[in-house]
Amino acid sequence: MKLFEFEAKNLASNLGITTPRGAVASSAEEARDIHKRLGGAVVVKAQVLVAGRGKAGGIKFASKPEETFDRAKEMLGSFIKGENVRKVLIEQKLPVKKELYVSIAEDRMNKCQTVLASRQGGIDIEEVARTHPEEIARRHMDPVYGIRGYEARDLALNLGYGGQQLNMICDLLTNLYRLSVIYDCELVESNPLVETQDGRFLAADLRMIIDDNSLFRHPEFQERSKEPGAELTPLEAKARENNLAFVELDGDIGIIGNGAGLVMATIDLVKYYGGQPANFCDVGGGAAADRVASALGIIQSSDKVRTVLVNILAGITRCDDVAKGILDVKKVVGLKKPLVVRMVGTNEEEGRRLLETAGIIPLIHMEDAARIAAKGA
Amino acid sequence: MPILVGKETRAIVQGITGNQGSFHARLMLEYGTKIVAGVTPGKGGTKLQDVPVYDTVATAKDETNADSSVIFVPAPYAKEAAMEAMDAALNPVVIITEGIPARDEMVIMRYAREHSTVIVGPNTPGVITPGQSKLGIMPGNVFRPGSVGLASRSGTLTYEIAASLTHAGIGQSTCLGIGGDPIVGLSFVDVLKMFREDSGTESLVLIGEIGGTAEEDAAKYIADTRYPKPVVAYVTGKAAPPGKRMGHAGAIITGSEGTADNKIRSLVAAGVRVAEIPSGIPELLVRKVQTVR
Numbered sequence A: 001m002k003l004f005e006f007e008a009k010n011l012a013s014n015l016g017i018t019t020p021r022g023a024v025a026s027s028a029e030e031a032r033d034i035h036k037r038l039g040g041a042v043v044v045k046a047q048v049l050v051a052g053r054g055k056a057g058g059i060k061f062a063s064k065p066e067e068t069f070d071r072a073k074e075m076l077g078s079f080i081k082g083e084n085v086r087k088v089l090i091e092q093k094l095p096v097k098k099e100l101y102v103s104i105a106e107d108r109m110n111k112c113q114t115v116l117a118s119r120q121g122g123i124d125i126e127e128v129a130r131t132h133p134e135e136i137a138r139r140h141m142d143p144v145y146g147i148r149g150y151e152a153r154d155l156a157l158n159l160g161y162g163g164q165q166l167n168m169i170c171d172l173l174t175n176l177y178r179l180s181v182i183y184d185c186e187l188v189e190s191n192p193l194v195e196t197q198d199g200r201f202l203a204a205d206l207r208m209i210i211d212d213n214s215l216f217r218h219p220e221f222q223e224r225s226k227e228p229g230a231e232l233t234p235l236e237a238k239a240r241e242n243n244l245a246f247v248e249l250d251g252d253i254g255i256i257g258n259g260a261g262l263v264m265a266t267i268d269l270v271k272y273y274g275g276q277p278a279n280f281c282d283v284g285g286g287a288a289a290d291r292v293a294s295a296l297g298i299i300q301s302s303d304k305v306r307t308v309l310v311n312i313l314a315g316i317t318r319c320d321d322v323a324k325g326i327l328d329v330k331k332v333v334g335l336k337k338p339l340v341v342r343m344v345g346t347n348e349e350e351g352r353r354l355l356e357t358a359g360i361i362p363l364i365h366m367e368d369a370a371r372i373a374a375k376g377a
Numbered sequence B: 001m002p003i004l005v006g007k008e009t010r011a012i013v014q015g016i017t018g019n020q021g022s023f024h025a026r027l028m029l030e031y032g033t034k035i036v037a038g039v040t041p042g043k044g045g046t047k048l049q050d051v052p053v054y055d056t057v058a059t060a061k062d063e064t065n066a067d068s069s070v071i072f073v074p075a076p077y078a079k080e081a082a083m084e085a086m087d088a089a090l091n092p093v094v095i096i097t098e099g100i101p102a103r104d105e106m107v108i109m110r111y112a113r114e115h116s117t118v119i120v121g122p123n124t125p126g127v128i129t130p131g132q133s134k135l136g137i138m139p140g141n142v143f144r145p146g147s148v149g150l151a152s153r154s155g156t157l158t159y160e161i162a163a164s165l166t167h168a169g170i171g172q173s174t175c176l177g178i179g180g181d182p183i184v185g186l187s188f189v190d191v192l193k194m195f196r197e198d199s200g201t202e203s204l205v206l207i208g209e210i211g212g213t214a215e216e217d218a219a220k221y222i223a224d225t226r227y228p229k230p231v232v233a234y235v236t237g238k239a240a241p242p243g244k245r246m247g248h249a250g251a252i253i254t255g256s257e258g259t260a261d262n263k264i265r266s267l268v269a270a271g272v273r274v275a276e277i278p279s280g281i282p283e284l285l286v287r288k289v290q291t292v293r
Helices: A005-014 A028-038 A065-075 A125-131 A149-158 A163-182 A212-217 A219-226 A234-241 A260-272 A289-300 A319-332 A348-357 A366-374 B019-031 B057-064 B075-087 B102-115 B156-167 B188-197 B214-224 B260-269 B278-292
Strands: A022-025 A042-046 A059-062 A088-092 A096-107 A112-118 A136-141 A185-196 A201-203 A207-210 A245-248 A253-257 A279-282 A307-314 A339-345 B010-014 B034-039 B051-054 B068-071 B093-095 B126-129 B133-136 B145-152 B172-177 B203-209 B231-236
Touching: A005 A088, A005 A163, A005 A207, A022 A028, A028 A042, A028 A065, A028 A088, A042 A065, A059 A065, A065 A088, A096 A125, A096 A136, A096 A163, A112 A125, A112 A149, A112 A163, A112 B102, A125 A136, A136 A149, A149 A163, A163 A185, A163 A201, A207 A212, A212 A219, A212 B075, A212 B102, A219 A234, A234 A245, A234 A289, A253 A260, A253 A289, A260 A279, A260 A307, A260 A366, A260 B156, A260 B203, A260 B231, A279 A289, A289 A307, A289 A319, A307 A319, A307 A366, A307 B156, A319 A339, A319 A348, A339 A348, A339 A366, A366 B278, B010 B019, B010 B057, B010 B075, B019 B034, B019 B133, B034 B057, B051 B057, B057 B075, B068 B075, B068 B133, B075 B093, B075 B102, B145 B156, B145 B188, B156 B172, B156 B203, B156 B278, B172 B188, B188 B203, B188 B214, B203 B214, B203 B260, B203 B278, B214 B231, B214 B260, B231 B260, B231 B278
Parallel strands: A253 A279, A253 A307, A307 A339, B010 B034, B010 B068, B034 B051, B068 B093, B145 B172, B145 B203, B203 B231
Antiparallel strands: A022 A088, A042 A059, A042 A088, A096 A112, A096 A185, A112 A136, A185 A201, A185 A207, A245 A279, B126 B133, B126 B172
């Protein structure tokens, strides 16, 4: 789950991480008032979860409150990379001496958190990694001992700081690491982390992504993680309520399957045969009738869906359960879209019999099912 | 000689009295796996089927001479369950549980390095040596004994491809899921190393998906070491949008990393034949094996 910049900064401030003074606004009037309180020049930042908002017009400077009003007015309600802007963050403009980059990210290969630090901040770090890999210092964190003082000092020295500033950077790195641990973050990223003219350090931007698998031990995020909005479309939110793994896509062929890999492969196949999938929906390994029914119900409720493809390879799942789920939907609300079913495996004969009595002939091969669905059933 | 599990494997099931644990313990027994004990704290002294249940892994091991473990314990308790298995020197430890926090998985893997334990998973269907033993939740009937080693990041797609191999008359030596999470025990490279030494495996199938660099790392290893056995692959998630998690916690394209295209390109460059669709695997395998001979 991604946090908005203002949410991440609130959590960071509580741990003693310095961020620019500012506040979040939902209206242009509020934005103007915040500027009046802050004084000086400010930056108006669209609160969106997509990365790269700066280039998309989501970060603007303003020297007078009226200007802030105008910028906020333009941003609020607009779309940045497809994401609706509902809030703007108004912050004091910093006297920047140097922009740095720091992140703490899940490192799959080394099976730990890895800290990256670079003097090339404020730009795309992947670009820096490509063109100047020597400009990025990295350290793998031991998951038991965490960041040790000498590791932080080594990173600080790599960033080019000594004396009093060495300790300041170390404290900041240590606190960012604590932030990552306390909230089970997949990613904590400050880009840029700013060194000011008078030699202080502030997290001018801050991104946090919480590990979804850790939400059970973070009651503070649980409600937030199920809300539709920036991260979830209404359909995705509804599916999540029903405990389905669901991602909405652009096409018109609804997809239901059991097992993430199989569903991804089904989507790839539909595309391979020239169709456009409308969603990814995994009913899970041991899917029972009610899960299949709720998946089908949600997908056929979408106006853009013209055909629904169900692909079940039953191992732990039972075909008769899947068939019952489909028939439940048929009985209660009716099947609203043409349905293509591929179903093999455990209790296949019984499942097949149930579907056939309802006039649905299940297919054996997923390639055939995908080809037929792609042609519009 | 299979890898990881075989006829002699003596396994315990941690979380054997739970829904999943009891259901799959029964299926594993039916397949012929030697499930010698179960562990559920507070249920010690009882039995499930004919399998004795113990309160701790240490007693289960002492009483039954078990050598490996399959874990069905719910996510919040899985980290300690894995550590308990490692403390009792069980190896391999197969973690079926889905939804374990990445930070807990990092601790498990660090502990595994200290104990030299092989961890399969988490979020895996497990490992099966057809005709001998399975530690996991895969439907045994789609597999047949043979000489193709198979490693995958998913469950049902593995069954799909294994079934197509079996249907084409191609049996398997050992099949395993390395796990669908970002942090897992075995990498594809680790598995390639194991199959390399296994005289019962003549060729390999890798089933990859978007996210991370496990497939790219495998490609590099295959090219760098001039891998001696034919390898074919399928990679799924070609149509997945960046930044979206496709069911598995690990199946996500982040920035420019983890795309299916990049994985396929790397594998092809290393001489691996990559099937365009899942049902293309058996034919590629037959052709590849013939070319090498």
